[in-house]
Amino acid sequence: QVQLQESGPGLVKPSETLSLTCTVSGASVSNDYWSWIRQPAGGGLEWIGRIYTSSETTNYNRSLRNRVTMSVDTSKNQFSLKLSSVTAADTAVYHCARLVNRIMFDYWGPGTLVTVSS
């Protein structure tokens, strides 16, 4: 059974960088597409970006492109998200997910709440 688990600080100060890690079990992160998706309180889901782990090719949501970096650590079977210059608008539950056939997400993590506040 494939399982994903997000981890990272639950509180980040404005203007600082949000850093999250997704640990994958039951599957290898290698040679696959993985994504980050977020959901603000009371809001809908927003795709943040994807990484193709074999080449570390990344694609990001145009609205976040200038602030997002995704990376992978195959030795730990993890991939990560960094979002810089955060504001209160970045407060959300952040999910990691596996992207299948580049068109849908078949496994998700339960999400982790990140609050941006001083």
Add this chain to the structure above:
Amino acid sequence: QSALTQPPSASGSPGQSVTISCTGTSSDVGAYDFVSWYQHHPRKAPKLVISEVTKRPSGVPDRFSGSKSGNTASLTVSGLQAEDEADYYCLSYAGSNNFYVFGTGTKVTVL
């Protein structure tokens, strides 16, 4: 890229059916047969219930079905059960510029 439009809520009694619409544009829903649907119970991982407009992943009950006409996709849950009460989101592939667009979400209540 704007979110796909879903009704905020839908409801039905146990055993009844509920249909949720997901309206996009000719650049996303209308352009590709790559619409998927996700069931999301609070504080849990979202679950894929329909892929590629009509396909049910293994383990998903056949009470869940999907369709598409033009720029609008739909999810129907037949024979509603208490455990179907959840938020439902559609997702469409939107090409190599915008990639993935989610719907606004629909809260399904089983009366």
